[in-house]
Amino acid sequence: MGKMKDPVITVRGKRYLRIPLKTHVLTEEDDPVEVARRYALPQAEKADILFIAETGLAIMQGRARHISTIRVSPLAQFLSRLVTKSKYGVGLRSPYAMQVAIEEVGVWRILMGTVASAFGKLILRRSGDFYAVAGPATKMIDAEHTMALERYYECVVPGPVGIRETCSAIKEATGLDTCVVDVNDIQYPWVIGASFGKERFAEVASTLTDNPLGQGDECTPMGIIRRLNGGTLEPSGGGKD
Numbered sequence: 001m002g003k004m005k006d007p008v009i010t011v012r013g014k015r016y017l018r019i020p021l022k023t024h025v026l027t028e029e030d031d032p033v034e035v036a037r038r039y040a041l042p043q044a045e046k047a048d049i050l051f052i053a054e055t056g057l058a059i060m061q062g063r064a065r066h067i068s069t070i071r072v073s074p075l076a077q078f079l080s081r082l083v084t085k086s087k088y089g090v091g092l093r094s095p096y097a098m099q100v101a102i103e104e105v106g107v108w109r110i111l112m113g114t115v116a117s118a119f120g121k122l123i124l125r126r127s128g129d130f131y132a133v134a135g136p137a138t139k140m141i142d143a144e145h146t147m148a149l150e151r152y153y154e155c156v157v158p159g160p161v162g163i164r165e166t167c168s169a170i171k172e173a174t175g176l177d178t179c180v181v182d183v184n185d186i187q188y189p190w191v192i193g194a195s196f197g198k199e200r201f202a203e204v205a206s207t208l209t210d211n212p213l214g215q216g217d218e219c220t221p222m223g224i225i226r227r228l229n230g231g232t233l234e235p236s237g238g239g240k241d
Contacts, residue, residue, distance in 0.1 A: 005214070008228070011206045015228040018212040019043055020220035025151060028062035035060065036170045036178070040224060049204060049225045050176045053213055054192055055142055056221025057160040057180055064155040065100065067144050072099045075107070079114060089186065094143035100156045101138045109134050136192070140182060149219070163193030171195040183208050 009016050021039045032052070040050050058064065076099035083093040092098045102110050113134030120129035131139045140159025147153055160166070160180060167178040179194035181204070189208040191201040204225065213220045 005210055005212045007212070009207055009210065009212075011203075016207040017224075017226040017228055018207060019224040019226070020213050020218065021222045021224065022218065022220050023222070025149060025219060026056055026059050026221060027151075028060065028064070030060045032057060032060050032166055033169050033173045036174055036176070036222070040176060040222065041174055044174070044176055044224055045226060047227070048176060050170065050174070050178045050222060051181050051183075051204065051208070051225060052178065052222040054140055054159050054163075054180050054182050055147075055157050057163070057166065058140075058157050059152065059221075061160055061162075063160065064152055064157045066155050067096045068154075070096045070099055070156060072096060073102070076102055079110065082114065089146055090143040092138065092141065092143070094156070096156050097141050097143040100158050101134070101141055104137045104141070104158050105135050110138070113138070140192070159192070164195070167193060167195040179204055181205070181208060183211050183213060185211050 005018075007018055009018065021043065023035060023039050026035065036050060036052075044050070072095045077095045079102075080093055080095040080098040083091065083098070085093060090097065092101055098110075113130040113132075116133040117127075117130035120126050137159055142157040144154055144156050147155065147157070159182075163180045167180060170176065170178040177194070177196045179196070179201075180192045182190040182192055189205040189211075191205050194201070194204075207225050213223055
């Protein structure tokens, strides 16, 4: 079990309450809209924002892949060895995750990203060029043995698809503005897509810097953000009764 986080965070003088929503273990049998109805609506208030972890949504979309179903190509084996070893996790250093990346975005984008990464590190002395070229889909892939839940421990989980459409469907069903986020204990939060405009992404991300959902077996794949001090975080509309 992860360490309990302070539910309130102050960002630039504004206070926000984050409410992690504990769910059952999500599977491909779950509908994101119904899960939002079941767990978010009972605790939501007008002007709240619902945020969903990208891995949770990907699992509900049936995108988790057991490593026994992934045929690792020689290219994936080779390229995975070129990935810099990091104390933060396995990532594409896993041949299985690299193979999934190749299947997600195509061989050429992975190769171009590899070349860009080498140039960036050797010549420009910087990192991050691989993901800038290969695309955000490669950044969202969770390698095997990184999930705390036993059911998915042997799975590679690529990022979700149709993110904006899913968020809009949840907004339509619940009245809650919704976003999908990549939040962990390593990097700055990333709002991947939402039912609202990008002008609010930075504000939402700033409220999640301490990863309030946790990184362990909390089974909290979504949460609610609520601005305190009488303010509003709501980009549009309000929650349904």
